[in-house]
Amino acid sequence: MIRVRLERREVTPAWLQVAIPIASVLVTLVLCAALVRAAGADVIEAYRILLLSTFRSGYDVQDTLVKAAPLLFTGLAVLVAFRAKFWNIGAEGQLMAGAVAACFVGERTFLPAVSLVPLMIVSAALFGALWALLPALLKVRLKVDDVVTTLLLNFIMLYGVTALLEGPWRDPKSGYPNAPSVRIEAEFPLVPGLGVHLGVALALAAALLVWWMMSRTTLGFRIRAVGHNPAAAAYAGIGVGRVILTAALVSGALAGLAGAGEVGGVRFQVTSDLSSGYGYAGIVVATLAELNPLGAVPAALFFAIVFNGAGTMARATGVPIYLADVIQGVALVTMVAGRLFATYRPRLVRPLAPAPAPGPEATPSPLAGRGGGVAAEGR
Amino acid sequence: METLVTLLDVGFFAALVRISTPLLLASLGELLSERSGVLNLGIEGIMLFGAMTGFTVAYFSGSLWLGVLAALLAGALAGLLMAFLAVVLGVSQHVSGIGLTLLATGLSFYVYRLVFGQPASPPNVVPFRPWPVPVLSDLPVVGPILFNQMPLTYLALLAVPAVAFLLYRTPWGLDLRTVGENPRAADAAGVNVWRMRTQALVIGGAMMALGGAYLSISQFNAFTFGVVSGRGWVAVALVVFGLWSPWRCAAGALLFAALEALQLRLQANNVLHVPYQVLLMLPFVMTIVAMAIVSRNARAPAALLVPYRKEER
Incomplete structure (x- = not known):
């Protein structure tokens, strides 16, 4: 069985600092799409209203x-x-x-x-x-x-x-x-x-x-x-x-x-x-x-947009307004989980021999690296 | 003072036991989680989720017990999610717990609105009725207080010795406590730390959700958005207040319930000219004062808040 080994990073690359929150928000929206579907609404249409109704007017x-x-x-x-x-x-x-x-x-x-x-x-x-x-x-x-x-x-x-x-x-x-x-x-x-x-x-x-x-x-x-x-x-x-x-x-x-x-x-x-x-x-x-602190500005704006758009979305599509609250909770959970990638680097690992059928690329167990890593069950 | 004494009749103590039910269930659930080393701040949301699920299933199936079963399952699932975050991924227990509360709360509101829409009057069920225990319920004083209660209240009262027995008298409980105190030693002794913690969170989550369901299908007959209103946080406080012991935890739950029962009485009888909010506030103030007093002796499980990673030192 292939396992995922997490190795501790020495430094977190700068691009990850931006990529992780964005990825978390995207994952959140994908997960919450199931709820929008459950409400019988068109996901794209509901999200369009949720995220864009802020920009309709100056008001x-x-x-x-x-x-x-x-x-x-x-x-x-x-x-x-x-x-x-x-x-x-x-x-x-x-x-x-x-x-x-x-x-x-x-x-x-x-x-x-x-x-x-x-x-x-x-x-x-x-x-x-x-x-x-x-x-x-x-x-x-x-x-x-x-x-x-x-x-x-x-x-x-x-x-x-x-x-x-x-x-x-x-x-x-x-x-x-x-x-x-x-x-x-x-x-x-x-x-x-x-x-x-x-x-x-x-x-x-x-x-x-x-x-x-x-x-x-x-x-x-x-x-x-x-x-x-x-x-x-x-x-x-x-x-x-x-x-x-x-x-x-x-x-x-x-x-x-x-x-x-x-x-x-x-x-x-x-x-x-x-x-x-x-x-x-x-x-x-x-x-x-x-x-x-500077990242808090776009984060606060994002949730303000969601809270602002939720009412309009609820009226237009029948999706309950509480989608905003769910998004908030899911975003926090995915973000906490996503933060792991800032501290750890996932790496696919094949188990030690004897492997049932060692493929040509079968590698020996990679060294855990300095300080070791975390072994998590592969999906 | 005399009027105060007349308020403390049998009915008052029966109400006290009734009110303590969700606190007992939730705080014992939290206690199990914390004894394994995981602070579950998802409790407030899990209780609400249990209240919503229990009510919704009871409403459509017509069976309160199916509602109870559904709430238990919902709580166990929420516990499993907490275990994935706090045990498997090992991320901050504070933040993932708050995240779980926000998520479960939002989801409860969302599903309820989706299922029931916005009716003029909230849908309701016929809630549990008291189950008088034969013979015992006819005893004077003790009978009406302890033996003429709702089935879930009996369950909560029985949960106290059950959790104490489980923790202190079974190998499982010993393993659980070791995992919460010294996971590395437990691991060395062949105990699977992740599995123990996951089990504690799943059982604990089910108990929290049951406490929530008690509110929506036993104490009241409907689900409202404010039905839990901080009882989960009170349960977290009770665990600290009770110094992580099920018996002291239960004593604290009864004490807090007494304050709430007193508050209801005073409001109804209008004798003391103290704002009722002061009495509602009292358990929270008392917890903080108690925590300050016992802080030197308070010994939380040593590994509380510390994720366990096998290969990391």
């Missing part, structure tokens, strides 16, 4: 950009954390923390009108960062598992916000449990020429800033060193705990900014369904971007 392009902004923010938040091996699954809660702070500031009548937008942005980043600091402190000081705490804090935040919205913070003029709307002056201005709110531009700027931070600053170097090998980083004199805390603060701040954008540019108030899973989608964006 759709704007809508997609606005949807991409929180995905980009949470994607950046997740990738900064993951780079430091701080498993922040809590972008959802940190986004909410930022939204609450932004909305609270945006309602204050005593603040000068011009200070509202900058204060909303700063306070959202601050609250998001604080909400991420708690699990990071627990991890660094007490070695409490960060996956569980960041996950649970999402629910604590959500229940806390719902309690506020159904209690003291409820807008008396509204029939729904919503916070009062922010002041008119607190609504984010539109970016001239683009017609999208300020948060979109901030998200793009954040991607550049995070890229610069990760690749050009000492902090970025330290984050990568800690994530790569904490023991070696500590030996090299890097304060591992402090680096993790800093990464958590940056991560939480970025997620908080997503909340500011949603309050300041889209909803103008806090509702309990403000996020609709942006925090978890951030994990998909970050993974598809291979934790590269």
